[in-house]
Amino acid sequence: MSSNILTNIMPSFFISSIEVGKHFYWHIGTNTVHGQVFIVSWLVIATLVIIAFIGTRNLSRVPQKMQNFMEFVLEFLQDIAKTQIHGSDYRSWVPYISTIFLFILGSNWAGALIPWKLIQLPEGELAAPTNDINTTVALSLLTSIAYFYAGLSKYGLGYFARYIQPTPVLLPINILEDFTKPLSLSFRLFGNVLADELVVSVFTLLVPILVPLPVMILGLFASSIQALIFSTLSAAYIGEAIESH
Numbered sequence: 001m002s003s004n005i006l007t008n009i010m011p012s013f014f015i016s017s018i019e020v021g022k023h024f025y026w027h028i029g030t031n032t033v034h035g036q037v038f039i040v041s042w043l044v045i046a047t048l049v050i051i052a053f054i055g056t057r058n059l060s061r062v063p064q065k066m067q068n069f070m071e072f073v074l075e076f077l078q079d080i081a082k083t084q085i086h087g088s089d090y091r092s093w094v095p096y097i098s099t100i101f102l103f104i105l106g107s108n109w110a111g112a113l114i115p116w117k118l119i120q121l122p123e124g125e126l127a128a129p130t131n132d133i134n135t136t137v138a139l140s141l142l143t144s145i146a147y148f149y150a151g152l153s154k155y156g157l158g159y160f161a162r163y164i165q166p167t168p169v170l171l172p173i174n175i176l177e178d179f180t181k182p183l184s185l186s187f188r189l190f191g192n193v194l195a196d197e198l199v200v201s202v203f204t205l206l207v208p209i210l211v212p213l214p215v216m217i218l219g220l221f222a223s224s225i226q227a228l229i230f231s232t233l234s235a236a237y238i239g240e241a242i243e244s245h
């Protein structure tokens with residue numbers, strides 16, 4: 001009897017302990033986190049804060065150089081929110097959409113441009129934070145919380161009436177949709193970033209001189225597109241929640 005129980009439990013134990021790649025772990029209290037993700041994330045955030053500080057410390061009525069660039073970025077990010085969230089509601093969501101876009105773009109570019117493999121860690125290696133499924137899931141869950149907050153703050157508990165519209169028959173499908181949104185957001189971003197880094201790594205090993213350069217340029221373009229897709233879909237979900245009635 002006991003041997004049968006052990007036989008059934010052991011495969012489940014080994015499956016649950018399987019991991020993809022090696023990670024540099026930090027132990028914070030009783031929690032274990034991926035240290036390499038935090039290191040690169042903090043570097044990306046610090047870089048964004050420094051650029052923002054430099055670009056806005058000497059503002060003038062006639063924009064010059066860096067201020068021109070910052071205003072262009074702000075208008076671009078405002079357009080993302082404005083095209084998906086109609087009316088004046090978009091204004092309060094510009095900071096969130098901007099933060100999501102800039103963090104993902106910075107993370108993706110950090111993974112594509114910086115030779116992290118040259119930095120040795122006790123275990124694992126540094127890479128783009130979006131190369132870790134935990135990061136992309138966290139970002140997608142933030143978006144889920146954001147669009148629930150948007151709907152509830154505007155309609156109260158009446159927001160949940162949308163689940164039985166236009167007919168109660170669609171209730172299971174509408175509930176399932178709230179689970180598929182974060183799944184699709186997280187796995188799309190994670191899969192594309194991981195695939196891009198794998199392609200560049202393979203080409204670098206095979207032909208280490210010239211061939212990887214156009215692939216890296218294409219990777220930068222793809223990284224930018226992924227940041228745009230994630231932020232646009234996030235704004236679309238928020239706009240849908242606000243206009244659901």
